[in-house]
Amino acid sequence: MGHSQAEKAASRDRVLRIASRKVRAEGVTRPGVAELMQAAGLTHGGFYKHFASRDDLIAQAAAIALAEGTAKMERTGRQNKQEPRSGLIDAYLSRRHRDAPDTGCALVTLGAAAGRDDQQLKDAYEKQVRAYLDLIAGFDGDDQEARAEAMLTLSALVGATLMSRAVSDSNLSDELLSTVADRLKRRQSPAA
Structure with a gap:
């Protein structure tokens, strides 16, 4: 007996959700088809029946992982109504974000792959960078100075998170997060 179209779509979505978490946590080269399918049951x-190739699955999963970040960052910014930029910095450069790469920002994990991989991944990554820059710049006035500050902020957020995950020394990891967060928040916003 064949599966209905709804069951097929649900199975496909389940595989994509699992693959999305895997590419956030491990990048695009690690997750194997057998592992992902088994995790999806x-x-x-x-x-x-669901994907043209492994590359097709990974590209779609990476695009989902990247796109989910915008909603999270918008919610984070709205939590601190007085200082949305500071709220975003605190949430992004937190131990919680560092220690949960499978649910964290995919810019951290996928940057190197997007720089050398296929155009589909590069396009999804660029779309997300642009969305984050617009969001962060909007906190500070949305002009050229705010955009430049947003570029600096986003680069520091992604870089500090990447390094904090990559070092073995937990004290250095914590120091990277706290020092970069402190320095970013000390910078006077362009609108001030």
Whole structure:
């Protein structure tokens, strides 16, 4: 008995959600088809009913992982109504974000792959960078100075998170997060 279209769509969505978490946590080269299908409760043989290739699955999962970040960053910014930029910095450069790469910002994990990978991933990454820059610049007035400050802020957020995850020394990791957060928040916003 065949699966209905709704069941097929639900299975496909489940695989994409799992793959999205995996590419956030591990990048685009690590997750294997068999591992992803098993995690979704499906057989490896059913993979091609849902995706043209592994590259197709990974590109779609990466695009989802990247796009989900905008809503999270918008919510984070709204939590601190007086200082949305500071609220965003505190949330992004937190231990919680550092320690949960599978639910964190995909810019951190996917940057290197987007720089050398296929155009689909590069386009999704660029779209997300632009969305974050617009969001952060909007906190400070949305002019050229605010955009330049947003570029600096986003670069520092992504870089500090990447390094804090990559070092072995937990004290250095914490210091990277707290020092960069403090320095970013000390910078006078362009609108002030």
